[in-house]
Amino acid sequence: MLKSWxxxxxxxxxxxxxxxxxxxxxxxxxxxxxxxxxxxxFVDATTGNDATGDGxxxxxxxxxxxxLLLTSTKSIIKIAHGIYDISIGEQFPIVIPAGKSLTADPxxxxxxxAALIRGSGEFDSEYVNGVNxxxxxFDDADSLKNVVIExxxxxxxxxxxxxxxxxxxxxxxxxxxxxxxxxxxxSPQIIGNVMQKNQLNGIELIGNVSPIFLNNSxxxxxxxxxxxxxxxxxxxNSSGGGNNSxxxxxxxxxxxxxxxxxxxxxxxxxxxxxxxxxxxxxxxGANIVVDGxxxxxxxxxxxxxxxxxxxxxxxxxxxxxxxxxxxxxVPSFEWASSGAHLTMVMIWSQPPVVGLSEITSTExxxxxxxxxxxxxxxxxxxxxxGRSLQGDDITNTSPPQxxxxxxxxxxxxxEWDADGKEIYASSSLNYFRVSN
Amino acid sequence: MRQVLTGLLFIACSAHAEIRxxxxxxxxxxxxxxxxxxxYGTINVYCTDPDLEEKYRxxxxxxxxxxxMEKLELMRTHVASMVTELRMKESDSRVTxxxxxxxxxxxxxxxxxxxxxWRGHEELRFQLAAVMAKLSDFTQGxxxxxxxxIGESVAQAVYEQQFQKLSRSLYxxxxxxxxxxxxxxxxxxxxxxxxQNDVSFLMNEFLEGNLKENVGFFxxxxxxxxxxxxxxxxxxxxxxxxxxxxxxxxxxxxxxxxLSHINWKEKQSYQTLPGSSPIEVIENNEVTLLxxxxxxxxxxxxxELQTYMGATFGLSVLGEEDTFNYGxxxxxxxxxxxxRIALELRWDGFSKIEREETTFNPLGSxxxxxxxxxxxxxxVGIKVAFR
Numbered sequence: 001m002l003k004s005w006x007x008x009x010x011x012x013x014x015x016x017x018x019x020x021x022x023x024x025x026x027x028x029x030x031x032x033x034x035x036x037x038x039x040x041x042f043v044d045a046t047t048g049n050d051a052t053g054d055g056x057x058x059x060x061x062x063x064x065x066x067x068l069l070l071t072s073t074k075s076i077i078k079i080a081h082g083i084y085d086i087s088i089g090e091q092f093p094i095v096i097p098a099g100k101s102l103t104a105d106p107x108x109x110x111x112x113x114a115a116l117i118r119g120s121g122e123f124d125s126e127y128v129n130g131v132n133x134x135x136x137x138f139d140d141a142d143s144l145k146n147v148v149i150e151x152x153x154x155x156x157x158x159x160x161x162x163x164x165x166x167x168x169x170x171x172x173x174x175x176x177x178x179x180x181x182x183x184x185x186x187s188p189q190i191i192g193n194v195m196q197k198n199q200l201n202g203i204e205l206i207g208n209v210s211p212i213f214l215n216n217s218x219x220x221x222x223x224x225x226x227x228x229x230x231x232x233x234x235x236x237n238s239s240g241g242g243n244n245s246x247x248x249x250x251x252x253x254x255x256x257x258x259x260x261x262x263x264x265x266x267x268x269x270x271x272x273x274x275x276x277x278x279x280x281x282x283x284x285g286a287n288i289v290v291d292g293x294x295x296x297x298x299x300x301x302x303x304x305x306x307x308x309x310x311x312x313x314x315x316x317x318x319x320x321x322x323x324x325x326x327x328x329x330v331p332s333f334e335w336a337s338s339g340a341h342l343t344m345v346m347i348w349s350q351p352p353v354v355g356l357s358e359i360t361s362t363e364x365x366x367x368x369x370x371x372x373x374x375x376x377x378x379x380x381x382x383x384x385x386g387r388s389l390q391g392d393d394i395t396n397t398s399p400p401q402x403x404x405x406x407x408x409x410x411x412x413x414x415e416w417d418a419d420g421k422e423i424y425a426s427s428s429l430n431y432f433r434v435s436n
Numbered sequence: 437m438r439q440v441l442t443g444l445l446f447i448a449c450s451a452h453a454e455i456r457x458x459x460x461x462x463x464x465x466x467x468x469x470x471x472x473x474x475x476y477g478t479i480n481v482y483c484t485d486p487d488l489e490e491k492y493r494x495x496x497x498x499x500x501x502x503x504x505m506e507k508l509e510l511m512r513t514h515v516a517s518m519v520t521e522l523r524m525k526e527s528d529s530r531v532t533x534x535x536x537x538x539x540x541x542x543x544x545x546x547x548x549x550x551x552x553x554w555r556g557h558e559e560l561r562f563q564l565a566a567v568m569a570k571l572s573d574f575t576q577g578x579x580x581x582x583x584x585x586i587g588e589s590v591a592q593a594v595y596e597q598q599f600q601k602l603s604r605s606l607y608x609x610x611x612x613x614x615x616x617x618x619x620x621x622x623x624x625x626x627x628x629x630x631x632q633n634d635v636s637f638l639m640n641e642f643l644e645g646n647l648k649e650n651v652g653f654f655x656x657x658x659x660x661x662x663x664x665x666x667x668x669x670x671x672x673x674x675x676x677x678x679x680x681x682x683x684x685x686x687x688x689x690x691x692x693x694x695l696s697h698i699n700w701k702e703k704q705s706y707q708t709l710p711g712s713s714p715i716e717v718i719e720n721n722e723v724t725l726l727x728x729x730x731x732x733x734x735x736x737x738x739x740e741l742q743t744y745m746g747a748t749f750g751l752s753v754l755g756e757e758d759t760f761n762y763g764x765x766x767x768x769x770x771x772x773x774x775x776r777i778a779l780e781l782r783w784d785g786f787s788k789i790e791r792e793e794t795t796f797n798p799l800g801s802x803x804x805x806x807x808x809x810x811x812x813x814x815x816v817g818i819k820v821a822f823r
Contacts, residue, residue: 342708355800358800358801370709370710370711371712372708373709374711394709394798416708418715419717419802420708421794421801422801423801
């Protein structure tokens with residue numbers, strides 16, 4: 001049974017690693033462990049003991065719920081890999097109060113090991129009528145990190161209160177009725193998590209919540225995200241895509257029944273953003289459903305007027321043309337070079353985030369070519385002249401992967417001055433679509 | 437019968453040891469003929485009558501005249517000797533106060549001798565004037581009887597009268613020569629004073645601890661400081677004051693203030709796109725420093741070479757902001773009559789130097805960061821100083 005759980009956890013986190021490109025360490029062995037300071041109380045489901053433990057590394061407690069009852073518990077509660085359920089005396093729901101952080105070491109893929117909280121209990125929210133069945137309640141806590149939560153008959157994680165400084169990071173909310181529920185005016189940062197295989201909703205946003213979603217993967221739920229009331233989550237926009245992935249949810253990926261307008265540009269959907277339209281019926285795996293009065297902006301159509309970088313000279317992009325639908329998955333690229341000796345051509349699967357003088361997002365670089373490769377020529381590059389980027393290190397590349405059919409891509413060209421310091425010439429951000 | 441007698445006077449009359457030949461024409465009678473100038477300008481008298489000749493020769497005036505001439509000749513020799521010595525010292529960069537003092541002593545003695553000679557010459561002139569006043573009635577042809585009648589003093593007077601024109605010429609000549617020598621001595625004094633202002637003289641005085649007052653020098657340094665893996669050219673001007681010996685510390689020291697400028701070029705190389713050649717840029721960091729410092733003159737190898745050590749502290753006034761500069765100096769200096777030239781080695785430190793570090797950014801403009809760090813390195817340069 002345990003083995004099977006770890007297999008699930010493995011799949012879940014592996015999906016996250018490969019799909020959602022978290023901003024922190026992926027959780028593989030060798031990555032930095034969660035911080036251990038003098039502010040840490042240790043809990044270990046396997047070796048801990050609530051009766052004889054003292055919360056030190058050498059003598060950890062066994063259950064999280066017991067630890068949270070103690071006044072001596074420090075601000076960071078570090079739980080060891082293992083299963084925290086009623087069999088060891090865990091009591092649900094586990095309420096993480098203000099000033100506390102629940103954290104674990106990243107999942108160890110090699111050892112199929114993670115910190116898993118499994119179970120549920122009744123929780124009476126101050127803000128929502130009725131009693132809910134919940135595994136973990138985030139009640140104005142500081143953070144929740146590297147934890148997998150399962151509540152087969154309820155909600156994995158209930159966020160009752162959270163400020164913008166609160167973080168829910170790289171955790172898995174899995175195989176529950178609902179993965180994550182936020183109520184009232186909670187506004188935590190939700191980064192690099194996976195909400196997968198929840199029977200109802202991956203995420204529910206109720207009330208005036210305004211969380212920030214970055215690099216999350218919401219997939220294989222009945223409905224990916226349900227937004228109600230005045231909830232106004234942030235998924236990123238053209239100047240800062242959230243890079244969330246909302247895919248393969250059974251009824252629909254994104255259901256907006258609330259009042260707020262929102263922007264989901266920078267989200268990966270089942271279909272290319274230029275391939276689908278918003279509907280009002282959450283059926284058949286629709287991408288975006290709006291059955292409230294709020295508006296969802298999901299397409300980013302770059303402007304040809306402004307350049308990607310402020311520069312002295314404009315680079316004209318000749319092939320593919322702006323918004324062109326191309327047939328080939330391995331196209332060639334042509335542009336009118338300024339003649340500078342340092343040139344970069346970059347293609348993204350999502351709109352890049354451009355700061356004042358640099359591109360700040362590296363997650364979605366799909367293909368690149370630059371003058372240092374020694375291939376191509378001035379103003380042109382064949383598909384095979386370029387490379388695919390591995391991670392965010394430009395020196396770490398691999399042979400290029402053909403563009404996916406039915407997907408849009410953004411591309412731009414820029415060239416540096418002779419010193420390689422300033423961008424001397426730049427194109428606008430262009431886009432093209434690979435035909436199905 | 438009057439006879440024209442021509443005497444040649446060979447008188448050395450120049451302080452520069454040049455020989456000037458003068459021809460003096462005197463008129464006398466036939467009884468006796470004065471022949472002059474055959475021996476350093478003294479006068480010898482030749483008469484047909486040996487007794488008369490003897491009397492003439494023993495006349496006090498003539499004797500005194502000759503004595504004066506001999507003294508004059510001695511002084512000429514002495515002055516010539518002093519001139520020679522002065523010339524040697526003027527061309528000698530190692531001249532010291534001691535040497536000059538000896539020359540000054542000689543000069544003083546010569547001046548004294550000159551004064552005595554002048555006084556003797558005046559006395560002789562006075563004596564002659566008195567005698568000639570008494571014998572104004574004597575006429576030519578009565579010399580012999582006059583000598584017999586009034587004795588030697590009269591004979592002397594007759595002689596003086598007889599040779600008065602010659603005497604006037606000769607005394608005038610002595611006057612002139614003495615005045616020339618007086619001028620020469622004055623000239624000598626001026627030249628000795630000038631000699632004392634020579635750099636080599638001053639340096640020797642300073643190194644021997646004999647300097648009586650501050651002496652200033654203007655200096656120009658050109659060299660390079662090894663910073664940022666390259667020699668950075670540095671030019672400096674300074675004003676240095678050598679101070680009299682500090683008795684308490686038994687030290688010979690100077691202090692100086694100066695302005696220096698470093699044209700600090702730093703070559704930067706950074707990678708750009710993988711596979712592209714690194715880019716090399718040269719960054720110019722101009723630094724101008726206002727410094728003060730002190731040198732301690734410690735080792736005197738010989739009369740032309742000495743070694744000093746010192747320290748300097750400065751603050752940037754242009755270019756790099758608020759950079760504090762410190763240096764420890766060691767130099768070896770060669771000095772001559774008009775200048776000093778030093779090879780200076782120095783440990784040069786800078787408390788705060790800003791430089792740009794460029795990190796290429798494949799996703800946009802490069803990141804150029806300003807790094808502030810302390811730097812130090814060796815300076816090697818040449819310093820030339822003048823009064």
